[in-house]
Amino acid sequence: MFNEEILNSMSKELEKYFEKDSNLYNASKHLLLAGGKRIRPYLSIMAYNLKKDGLDEIMAPALSVELIHNYTLVHDDIMDNDDERRGKPTVHKVYGEPIAILAGDLLYAKAFEALSTIDDSIKAHKVLKILSKACVEVCEGQTDDMEFETTFPTMEQYVNMISKKTGALIEAPILIGAIMADCTMEETEALYQYSKRIGINFQIQDDILDLIGDQKTIGKPVGSDILSGKKTMMVIHALDTLSNDKKERLLQILGNENAKSEEITEAIGLLSNSIEYAKNLMNESTIEAKEFLKIFDENRRKPLEDIADFIVSRIM
Amino acid sequence: MFNEEILNSMSKELEKYFEKDSNLYNASKHLLLAGGKRIRPYLSIMAYNLKKDGLDEIMAPALSVELIHNYTLVHDDIMDNDDERRGKPTVHKVYGEPIAILAGDLLYAKAFEALSTIDDSIKAHKVLKILSKACVEVCEGQTDDMEFETTFPTMEQYVNMISKKTGALIEAPILIGAIMADCTMEETEALYQYSKRIGINFQIQDDILDLIGDQKTIGKPVGSDILSGKKTMMVIHALDTLSNDKKERLLQILGNENAKSEEITEAIGLLSNSIEYAKNLMNESTIEAKEFLKIFDENRRKPLEDIADFIVSRIM
Numbered sequence: 110m111f112n113e114e115i116l117n118s119m120s121k122e123l124e125k126y127f128e129k130d131s132n133l134y135n136a137s138k139h140l141l142l143a144g145g146k147r148i149r150p151y152l153s154i155m156a157y158n159l160k161k162d163g164l165d166e167i168m169a170p171a172l173s174v175e176l177i178h179n180y181t182l183v184h185d186d187i188m189d190n191d192d193e194r195r196g197k198p199t200v201h202k203v204y205g206e207p208i209a210i211l212a213g214d215l216l217y218a219k220a221f222e223a224l225s226t227i228d229d230s231i232k233a234h235k236v237l238k239i240l241s242k243a244c245v246e247v248c249e250g251q252t253d254d255m256e257f258e259t260t261f262p263t264m265e266q267y268v269n270m271i272s273k274k275t276g277a278l279i280e281a282p283i284l285i286g287a288i289m290a291d292c293t294m295e296e297t298e299a300l301y302q303y304s305k306r307i308g309i310n311f312q313i314q315d316d317i318l319d320l321i322g323d324q325k326t327i328g329k330p331v332g333s334d335i336l337s338g339k340k341t342m343m344v345i346h347a348l349d350t351l352s353n354d355k356k357e358r359l360l361q362i363l364g365n366e367n368a369k370s371e372e373i374t375e376a377i378g379l380l381s382n383s384i385e386y387a388k389n390l391m392n393e394s395t396i397e398a399k400e401f402l403k404i405f406d407e408n409r410r411k412p413l414e415d416i417a418d419f420i421v422s423r424i425m
Numbered sequence: 426m427f428n429e430e431i432l433n434s435m436s437k438e439l440e441k442y443f444e445k446d447s448n449l450y451n452a453s454k455h456l457l458l459a460g461g462k463r464i465r466p467y468l469s470i471m472a473y474n475l476k477k478d479g480l481d482e483i484m485a486p487a488l489s490v491e492l493i494h495n496y497t498l499v500h501d502d503i504m505d506n507d508d509e510r511r512g513k514p515t516v517h518k519v520y521g522e523p524i525a526i527l528a529g530d531l532l533y534a535k536a537f538e539a540l541s542t543i544d545d546s547i548k549a550h551k552v553l554k555i556l557s558k559a560c561v562e563v564c565e566g567q568t569d570d571m572e573f574e575t576t577f578p579t580m581e582q583y584v585n586m587i588s589k590k591t592g593a594l595i596e597a598p599i600l601i602g603a604i605m606a607d608c609t610m611e612e613t614e615a616l617y618q619y620s621k622r623i624g625i626n627f628q629i630q631d632d633i634l635d636l637i638g639d640q641k642t643i644g645k646p647v648g649s650d651i652l653s654g655k656k657t658m659m660v661i662h663a664l665d666t667l668s669n670d671k672k673e674r675l676l677q678i679l680g681n682e683n684a685k686s687e688e689i690t691e692a693i694g695l696l697s698n699s700i701e702y703a704k705n706l707m708n709e710s711t712i713e714a715k716e717f718l719k720i721f722d723e724n725r726r727k728p729l730e731d732i733a734d735f736i737v738s739r740i741m
Binding site: 207249252 | 447448449496497500503504522523524526527529530531533534535537538540541543546547549550553554556557558560561563564565567568571572
């Protein structure tokens with residue numbers, strides 16, 4: 110699905126930002142170079158390639174988003190005190206918390222340093238606006254996400270939260286691609302509409318995989334969000350639509366860290382209609398997203414169409 | 426020494442970035458609006474005023490450095506697990522560690538958002554290069570500082586560390602002032618030389634105050650760096666110059682968390698020649714710094730001359 114050559118160029122370019130051999134730099138690249146889908150910079154490049162060929166001009170701004178994404182993961186893992194990510198121990202488990210905080214901060218700095226290498230000042234300035242705004246939104250979305258652990262958000266609040274927490278760093282690289290490719294206002298608006306939809310779908314699919322994915326493939330126990338009491342779209346929908354007794358049963362299991370595996374399975378059963386609801390919503394949204402791409406050349410838009418489909422069908 | 430009107434404008438402008446009423450925003454402004462010297466944005470404005478009048482154009486880029494400085498303090502306090510700063514409980518003590526990490530991250534984002542409001546794209550681009558490079562250096566300097574807790578740096582390594590940890594965020598606002606004021610290459614180089622010197626002096630004076638400052642004024646116990654075993658310029662100089670037995674005695678006390686107050690006083694006594702050495706070095710460096718300013722108008726350079734003197738004579 111993703112072009113291996115492009116993925117390799119990305120990794121090579123990313124390595125260049127962290128060539129120094131020190132504890133801080135090793136901590137910063139620990140997660141960054143351990144893999145990951147690189148979907149954000151890939152989206153940036155594919156958006157750019159709608160109008161312009163090549164990678165040279167788009168690579169650094171595309172990678173800036175990957176660097177921001179990685180800083181958020183490093184800091185997130187500290188906040189959640191998670192032990193593993195991408196099959197490796199988390200940065201703070203290996204390097205300790207102080208260096209992990211600094212490693213996230215360095216990734217953050219390197220993202221803006223990457224931006225600053227854009228040749229054209231007017232483009233650099235536009236990209237700076239997009240990326241800094243996305244960084245603000247990610248912080249806001251993550252805080253909302255944490256606060257929803259102890260409250261019951263409405264569906265609107267939930268969608269607003271994920272469009273910041275997850276959507277902002279899907280929208281930004283696409284808009285950055287549009288800026289670097291000199292897209293017209295109309296083209297940029299179409300890409301924005303596309304990005305809004307696939308960004309939200311990305312988070313919903315993540316949450317669906319937590320319920321019905323394969324434990325080995327997704328790299329965490331199925332139902333972990335139920336244990337932690339996460340208010341996903343499916344949970345919110347179920348609480349809105351289930352009969353009172355089923356709803357009560359779901360609330361008994363949700364967030365109960367000692368729930369048995371039969372109870373997890375029972376909760377997932379209670380969510381089955383809501384999973385269907387979410388899947389339908391994603392499918393409609395994917396169709397809409399691809400519709401917005403129709404103003405672009407048929408061959409050039411193919412990768413972005415494929416990514417829209419990939420996001421809602423991926424198994425990891 | 427500082428113009429009250431300018432300080433007030435700064436605080437008012439800073440408030441605008443954090444008007445939202447949420448846990449995250451309250452945590453972000455907890456320290457930011459609790460005071461602080463605002464020396465970094467002030468330097469930026471005074472450098473700008475060497476060539477141009479007014480505040481409008483320089484305010485946002487000047488404040489971007491203050492925002493970065495505050496993010497480093499919030500994250501630092503987490504790393505050091507400090508309870509108080511500026512006479513108030515630290516952000517993580519009030520809001521918990523996860524929100525404090527995010528509050529630092531939001532201040533970071535707001536700094537680059539502030540930059541993005543510069544009207545002139547070419548200037549915005551130049552300022553972006555300066556600020557992102559400074560952010561990288563701060564992370565590197567902070568890591569070195571932590572690593573020096575368990576090693577013995579040479580004087581060169583120490584000066585290199587403080588010119589990153591502290592100097593980078595003194596140099597950046599001055600160079601940003603130069604960019605915004607359209608300084609020539611020669612003028613920018615002069616400001617760079619000035620900034621290098623006062624940045625290093627700033628940290629040395631901080632370390633001197635820890636030894637011979639007034640506990641109430643500096644807001645922490647005198648000799649706290651001796652307890653924590655910090656390798657300041659004075660310590661490095663003393664270890665290089667003291668007789669073997671005095672050196673041994675100093676090493677017995679340095680970093681001994683249970684050292685008695687008489688021992689702290691004894692260690693400060695052992696450092697007295699080194700304090701004089703550092704003061705002399707700072708005085709020479711201040712003279713040099715002010716010498717570099719001589720290419721600017723006599724009246725306009727006065728505030729920067731005063732700040733150079735203030736940095737080495739301040740008592741807090």
